[in-house]
Amino acid sequence: xxxxxxxxxxxxxxxxxxxxxxxxxxxxxxxxxxxxxxxxxxxxxxxxxxxxxxxxxxxxxxxxxxxxxxxxxxxxxxxxxxxxxxxxxxxxxxxxxxxxxxxxxxxxxxxxxxxxxxxxxxxxx
Numbered sequence: 001x002x003x004x005x006x007x008x009x010x011x012x013x014x015x016x017x018x019x020x021x022x023x024x025x026x027x028x029x030x031x032x033x034x035x036x037x038x039x040x041x042x043x044x045x046x047x048x049x050x051x052x053x054x055x056x057x058x059x060x061x062x063x064x065x066x067x068x069x070x071x072x073x074x075x076x077x078x079x080x081x082x083x084x085x086x087x088x089x090x091x092x093x094x095x096x097x098x099x100x101x102x103x104x105x106x107x108x109x110x111x112x113x114x115x116x117x118x119x120x121x122x123x124x125x
Contacts, residue, residue, distance in 0.1 A: 009119030022096030
């Protein structure tokens, strides 16, 4: 069983930064792509960023490209999301998730099988 625990959320002013972390249990972390998603009130969960098992490949939603950076440390079983130049529209609950198959990668919400409990990010104007 895989457990994912996010941390690092909080309240920040527009233009500020936050760094989210997601700690994973289990010995297979390094074989799977990981993703970050977010869900704002009244909206569907949406893709934010993902990173391949090796860390070589990364993909971003257009809305965060150039502002957010995803990274991972396989030795620590942890994936990160550095968020800079935050905007009020970035306010949401942020979730990390594990891609459903080893060595692959994708951006679809339904292609990730294990999810964390989420961490709230609130950006004030």
